[in-house]
Amino acid sequence: MKKIIAVTAARSEYDLLHSVYLRLNEDAGFDFKLIVSGPHLSPTYGLTVDQIKKDGFVIADYCFNLLDSDEKLARVVSVGNQIPLIAQTLxxxxxxxxxxxxxREDVISVCITAAYMSIPVAHFFGGDIAKDGNIDNTVRYAASKFANVHFTTLHEHAETLKKLGENDWRIHVVGNPALDRFLSTKVCSKRDLLKNLDVDLSEDRKYGVVIQHSILTEVDQQERQMRNTMESLLKTDLFYFINYPNSDPGSLDIRTVINEYCTKYPDRFFSFKNLDRIVYVNLLRYASVLVGNSSSGLLEAPSLNLPAVNVGNRQRGRVHGENVIFVDHDQQQILSAIDKCLNDVDFRNLVEECKNPYGDGDSAQKVIQALRNLKFDDELIYKNITY
Incomplete structure (x- = not known):
């Protein structure tokens, strides 16, 4: 039996790999545990560790490393805090x-720690390319160079890793594991959904979902950018459910603007930190449009034939389906894109027919099979560049 530990810090990547975790937990060939860290353990971000406990996974340790601040320095300190804590647990x-x-930052700190302890690392979503100037891209490439096994979503991503000097045999193209859980999530009625959310909204009222995160290179612009988005939404006829942003610097400004508009316009906006996965998926299922800059617009929305308006630089350059419209932080562009999503018959038909480029819901099984066949030997740990 092989002992495998996954490190999870945020709701986003936990949801992405949930189907893999379930398979590992159920497979008699693996002893599987989680290390929970970062925003999972913060009330500011909804204490999502409670959902992990509810899911029944064995938690090897809790790593309280997050410095809950909106400063760039706080992210660096959080990385430094995590390394000794993770090292002791490993x-x-x-x-x-x-x-x-x-x-994210927790990924690079774990990779560094494991490398110095001669523990192999399996990294998911390497080789992806986004041209938004965010630090996440650099972290992703660096993590790939530390990692011993790669699970990529697309063949294009595998080719990127090969260009970085990674061996073919280390790379497994498996699609996006998030779709396994996404496509199998129970369908609930719109009436039950609204009742669960405790929102006084008629069933025939159309709504959109908003998820907008910060970009490290644009931290000082987050209040203006979020306010610009909210003003654009006010000029439409839809009601909007707004998901709080992640823990990146600049998120405090975004949350402040969200709270301001939700308080001032309760008949137009409803905000939340985190939702039960079934509720979240069904919220997207009945939505008319997804607005913001979340990867959900690229990775998951195509499977629901949901049009997405991606605002700003985040996610630009990534592979995406025909459901996504990219716009700048410009009110007229945002309004035009939302109008196209709602009223352009040709575009709506295109979205209805679009296929998700990130997989079809069988990724977790591919991962498990690769791990069963993996040779845990010196060759796995000792890495050399291929050129």
Whole structure:
């Protein structure tokens, strides 16, 4: 039996790999545990560790590393805090493999720690390319160079890793594991959905969903950008459900603007920190449009035939379906894109027919099979560039 530990810090990557975690937890060939850290443990971001406990996974340790501040310095300190905490847990647990996902600061700190402890790392979503200037891109590339096994979503991403000097045999193209859970999520009625959310909204009222995060290179512009988005939404006829942003610097300004508009216009906006996965998926299922800059617009919305308006630089350059419209932080562009999503018959038909480029819902099984066949030997740990 191989001992595998996954490190999860935020609701976003936890949801992305939930289907993989379930399979690992159920497979008699693996002893699977989680290390929970970062925003999961913060009341500011909804204490999403409670959902992990409800899901029934064994938690090896809690890593209280997050410095809950809106300053760039806080993110650096959080990385520094995490390394010794993670190292102690890995030393005690002595896993055969550590799993990380994506491109946030916790990923690079885990990869560095595991590398110096000669523990192989499996990294998900490497090789992805976004041309938005965000630090996440650099972290993703760096994590890939530390990682010993790669699970990519697309063949294009696998080719990127090969260009970085990674061996073919380390790379497995599996699609997006989030779609496994996304497509299998129970459908509930719109009436039950609104009742669960405790929102006084008629069933025939159309609504949109808003998820807008900060970009590190544009921290000082977040209040203006979010206010610009909210003013644009006010000029439409839709009601909007607004998801709070992640923990990146600049998120406090975004949350402040969201709270201001939700308080001033309760008949137009409703905000939330986190939702039960079934509620969240069904919220998107009945939505007319997704607005903001969340990866959900690219990764998940196509599977629901949901049009998405991506505002600003975040996510630009990534592979996406025909459901996505990219616009600048310009009210007229935002309004025109929302109008197209709602009223352009040709575009609506295009979205109805679009396919999700990130997979079809069988990723977790591909991951499990690859891990079963993986040779845990010196060759796995010792890395050399291929050129």
């Amino acid at each position: 030393y005690r647990e002595n896993p055969d493999l550590v799993i990380v996902a994506g491109d």
